[in-house]
Each structure stands twice: as structure tokens, then as C-alpha cells.
Amino acid sequence: GIQVEQSPPDLILQEGANSTLRCNFSDSVNNLQWFHQNPWGQLINLFYIPSGTKQNGRLSATTVATERYSLLYISSSQTTDSGVYFCAVAPSGNTGKLIFGQGTTLQVKP
Amino acid sequence: GAGVSQSPSNKVTEKGKDVELRCDPISGHTALYWYRQSLGQGLEFLIYFQGNSAPDKSGLPSDRFSAERTGGSVSTLTIQRTQQEDSAVYLCASSLNWDYEQFFGPGTRLTVL
Numbered sequence: 668g669i670q671v672e673q674s675p676p677d678l679i680l681q682e683g684a685n686s687t688l689r690c691n692f693s694d695s696v697n698n699l700q701w702f703h704q705n706p707w708g709q710l711i712n713l714f715y716i717p718s719g720t721k722q723n724g725r726l727s728a729t730t731v732a733t734e735r736y737s738l739l740y741i742s743s744s745q746t747t748d749s750g751v752y753f754c755a756v757a758p759s760g761n762t763g764k765l766i767f768g769q770g771t772t773l774q775v776k777p
Numbered sequence: 778g779a780g781v782s783q784s785p786s787n788k789v790t791e792k793g794k795d796v797e798l799r800c801d802p803i804s805g806h807t808a809l810y811w812y813r814q815s816l817g818q819g820l821e822f823l824i825y826f827q828g829n830s831a832p833d834k835s836g837l838p839s840d841r842f843s844a845e846r847t848g849g850s851v852s853t854l855t856i857q858r859t860q861q862e863d864s865a866v867y868l869c870a871s872s873l874n875w876d877y878e879q880f881f882g883p884g885t886r887l888t889v890l
Contacts, residue, residue: 710868710870712878712880715877753820755820757876761876762825762832763875765822767820
């Protein structure tokens with residue numbers, strides 16, 4: 668089955684710093700989604716981004732489907748950005764099920 | 778409510794008992810998904826519903842696991858004869874249709890003693 672790899676696995680930042688999270692996937696996909704899991708366990712959908720670039724406030728994401736990777740940019744990080752960031756892909760087919768990467772754990776220090 | 782809701786939020790059961798977990802998707806969402814999250818396995822897909830049908834059950838780990846959806850809305854995940862390895866957080870998600878962004882509920886934490 669399709670493999671999803673995220674890097675780095677862990678990241679510690681000082682408040683105000685910028686970061687880039689990467690997601691590589693091994694096969695063609697219908698779509699790719701980025702999620703943030705907060706310390707209470709709630710998964711929040713950040714981006715639905717099968718290709719191209721999207722921005723939402725301090726966050727932006729780029730997916731290059733032909734090269735099978737996606738990047739999530741966090742600018743001017745805040746302590747509330749802490750948590751786990753997951754990349755998930757929907758393999759080709761018509762189920763829409765998501766295959767998740769192992770996540771990047773981000774800690775933003777004040 | 779506006780989001781996906783799940784109940785109970787926590788469930789503690791004894792090995793061998795049956796449990797039922799409930800998911801209420803966002804109104805109007807035709808697609809519904811069950812996942813589980815455990816320390817060792819990460820986030821795993823279990824089953825997908827389109828309306829009341831389940832065209833993809835490929836993630837169910839054994840025949841002890843079953844799910845149904847009624848009225849194109851509420852879904853119930855049933856685990857029979859629970860085992861300790863079933864301990865995990867069970868997450869439900871819904872989307873407008875099968876290739877749309879998914880919205881997750883808060884999950885049910887299942888502990889099997």
C-alpha cells in the first residue's frame with residue numbers, strides 16, 4: 668500500500684520562529700490533507716490540498732503531486748501552534764479513506 | 778451541533794465484553810469514516826460509509842469489528858468480545874462527499890482491562 672513519510676518527527680521552536688514540515692508519499696493520490704492534533708486530541712483540518720499552494724493566516728501549504736510531496740509552512744510560530752501535525756493522503760480509487768503519516772510533534776516555547 | 782460528535786467520550790470495559798461506539802456526523806455529509814489511533818499503530822483507517830452502504834471495510838482488523846449507518850446519518854461501531862489490544866482512541870470523521878475534506882469528532886477513548 669501507499670507509504671506516507673513525514674519529517675522531522677520532532678521539532679522545538681522558539682516563539683516567533685518559522686518552520687517547514689515535509690510529507691512524502693509513494694504513489695499517486697486523489698487528495699492530500701494536513702491536520703493539527705491539539706494537546707486535547709482534537710484533529711483540526713488545516714488544508715485540503717491535492718495540488719498547488721494555499722494560505723490561511725500564518726500557515727501555508729504546497730503540494731507538488733507530480734513529485735509526490737507536500738510542505739506545510741508555519742510562520743511566526745505561537746505557543747498555540749504546539750501539537751502534532753499529520754499529513755494524510757487519499758489513495759487513488761473512490762473511497763476517500765485517508766492514510767496518515769506518523770506525524771511531526773511541534774513544541775513552541777515562549 | 779455544527780461539528781461531528783461521538784459518544785461516549787470514554788469507555789472502560791472488561792476483556793470479553795461487547796461495546797458500541799456512536800458517531801453523529803455533520804448534517805448533510807454523505808461520507809463517514811471510522812479510524813483508530815493507538816500509540817503503536819498511529820492513525821489507522823477502519824471503514825468508510827457512503828450513505829448507508831460501506832463500500833470499503835478493508836481496515837477492520839477482525840470479524841469482531843462491525844459497523845452500520847442508518848438514515849444516512851448516525852453510525853455505530855461495535856466491537857465484540859473485546860481484547861486488550863482493542864484499547865485505543867476511536868475517531869469518526871465525515872465529509873460532504875468521498876473526495877472532500879474530512880472533519881473529525883473528538884473521539885472515544887476505549888480501555889479494555
